[in-house]
Amino acid sequence: MSSTRGCQRNWRSLLVSAASGSTCLPRCLTAWKCRYASNNDYWYLFWYCPGDDSLSMKFNIETRGDITVIKLQGARLDANTSRELKKLVEERAMKRQDKVILDFESVKFLDSSGLGVLVSIMKFLRAPGALVICQINDRTIQDILRLTRMDQVFTITETREKALQLFSQ
The missing domain is CATH 3.30.750.24 (STAS domain)
Incomplete structure (x- = not known):
């Protein structure tokens, strides 16, 4: 679970915060590698960023x-x-x-x-x-x-x- 929290921290540092209206390219699908807690396999977590209006x-x-x-x-x-x-x-x-x-x-x-x-x-x-x-x-x-x-x-x-x-x- 700690690695999942680390991913959330990375999301916040990369995106500033989804709740605060972060922006990236319009309609992009951004992926980050995050270690799953039980093993060292990489899982891709996708986050949809609607972008700046x-x-x-x-x-x-x-x-x-x-x-x-x-x-x-x-x-x-x-x-x-x-x-x-x-x-x-x-x-x-x-x-x-x-x-x-x-x-x-x-x-x-x-x-x-x-x-x-x-x-x-x-x-x-x-x-x-x-x-x-x-x-x-x-x-x-x-x-x-x-x-x-x-x-x-x-x-x-x-x-x-x-x-x-x-x-x-």
């Missing part, structure tokens, strides 16, 4: 006439969150809502999975008249889209008002 992604959906605005509320569009966005846009497209504004206002990180889901969204919405506008005010995200030449695929604006004006033209 600013690293997870939530979506706020507004509908303005025939335009759907999907506000990405979170700091990262990565492998963990991009699939959720793709599924959400596909559901909207099935409902014939093919004018979409993706609001990246709070997004500060975009990786290859996030870029991949943006390409998937464009392929899925290839219907005549379908249009996806990315509202991005973060210079780093804009630079990523420019470097990957995604700015030639997507219409990018810095404000929602500009995006809405593009739909009205």
